Amino acid sequence: MNLAIVYTSKTGNTEELVNFIKDLFLQKKIEVRLFRVEHFPIQEIATFDAIIIGTYTWGDGEIPKETLALYRAFEIQDVKHVVTGVVGTGDSFYPKFCGAVDAFRDMLYVHSHLAVTLKIEITLQTQDLERCRRFVDIFIKNLGYVKAQC
Numbered sequence: 001m002n003l004a005i006v007y008t009s010k011t012g013n014t015e016e017l018v019n020f021i022k023d024l025f026l027q028k029k030i031e032v033r034l035f036r037v038e039h040f041p042i043q044e045i046a047t048f049d050a051i052i053i054g055t056y057t058w059g060d061g062e063i064p065k066e067t068l069a070l071y072r073a074f075e076i077q078d079v080k081h082v083v084t085g086v087v088g089t090g091d092s093f094y095p096k097f098c099g100a101v102d103a104f105r106d107m108l109y110v111h112s113h114l115a116v117t118l119k120i121e122i123t124l125q126t127q128d129l130e131r132c133r134r135f136v137d138i139f140i141k142n143l144g145y146v147k148a149q150c
């Protein structure tokens, strides 16, 4: 299983979230590699079985500019077989809460096997931990889809 979490984070909220998600996979003995988006080999996304994207939201509900190349890579490469998920932190003070999660979700729904998404209000709170566990459980269930394709 070739599973990656690719993320970006300006002030650390999304970084904390993806680290927590990563630990949940490791607890289930599923290996996962964590990449900052700048270090991720975007030409090779089709070689991964599964990719989770972690992003904050900027501007007026926009994806961060450092994720634009990744977004585009999913659009133009043949990634229909890749199981994907999106997690993000945002601030509901803004009209488009976690708009970047929505933008990735809509694109990944078309181009990949989108499994699940998760939006977190700014930073992880106690009540979010169960939501993260659920995210991971649903994602793992969707990995069965990969095996079925082999």
Ligand SMILES: Cc1cc2nc3c(=O)[nH]c(=O)nc-3n(C[C@H](O)[C@H](O)[C@H](O)COP(=O)(O)O)c2cc1C
Residues within 6 Å of the ligand: 008, 009, 010, 011, 012, 013, 014, 015, 055, 056, 057, 058, 059, 060, 061, 062, 089, 090, 091, 092, 094, 095, 096, 097, 098, 099, 122, 123
């Ligand atoms: C200039 C600016 C614009 C933002 N725009 C949005 C937005 O449109 N929607 C949203 O949900 N959050 C918005 N946020 C909030 C950030 O996405 C949020 O603080 C996030 O947790 C930051 O993640 P990070 O710590 O991983 O960088 C904005 C923050 C700033 C400073």
